[in-house]
Amino acid sequence: METTFVCVAPLTGLVGASWKTSHIRNKMARVLWVPVISERQIPIGERMVGTPFIWSPSYEEEQLLALDWQELTDMIVLGEVENISGKHGQVLQLRPKAANSQAKTKAFNKHGQPFQTLPRGFYLKTSFTQMLLRNHLRID
Numbered sequence: 001m002e003t004t005f006v007c008v009a010p011l012t013g014l015v016g017a018s019w020k021t022s023h024i025r026n027k028m029a030r031v032l033w034v035p036v037i038s039e040r041q042i043p044i045g046e047r048m049v050g051t052p053f054i055w056s057p058s059y060e061e062e063q064l065l066a067l068d069w070q071e072l073t074d075m076i077v078l079g080e081v082e083n084i085s086g087k088h089g090q091v092l093q094l095r096p097k098a099a100n101s102q103a104k105t106k107a108f109n110k111h112g113q114p115f116q117t118l119p120r121g122f123y124l125k126t127s128f129t130q131m132l133l134r135n136h137l138r139i140d
Contacts, residue, residue, distance in 0.1 A: 003124060005123050007024050007122055008122075025069075031054070032054055034052045035052070036049055036050070053137075055132060055136065068090055068091055072092070072093075084120075091124060094122060096118040105118070
């Protein structure tokens with residue numbers, strides 16, 4: 001299982017942003033999960049589709065998402081986007097999101113100076129996605 005892409009992360013205009021009004025919170029408020037049971041070597045026509053389900057984060061899950069969003073957003077605002085790694089966040093992470101290494105977007109460094117960097121996206125960590133699937137599909 002791979003990480004699950006949620007949405008593109010803004011790298012500018014975040015001063016004063018809040019979890020409650022964030023695009024990612026809006027997207028995560030209600031999610032239709034359609035599990036596809038497959039491996040890369042299985043032809044698409046032979047892959048199995050599991051039972052779809054609609055999920056909304058519990059209070060505890062939303063708190064975890066909000067904490068991670070705040071940590072990552074603070075790092076972006078403080079000009080530390082280049083120092084963000086998979087170690088940051090418990091359930092949410094920030095990763096490069098680009099078709100190729102030529103795609104660039106504006107960000108600010110720790111001195112407030114603009115520079116070009118790879119676009120980033122918010123992803124659910126694999127362990128969080130696995131927990132959701134186990135809980136809703138009753139997989140042990």
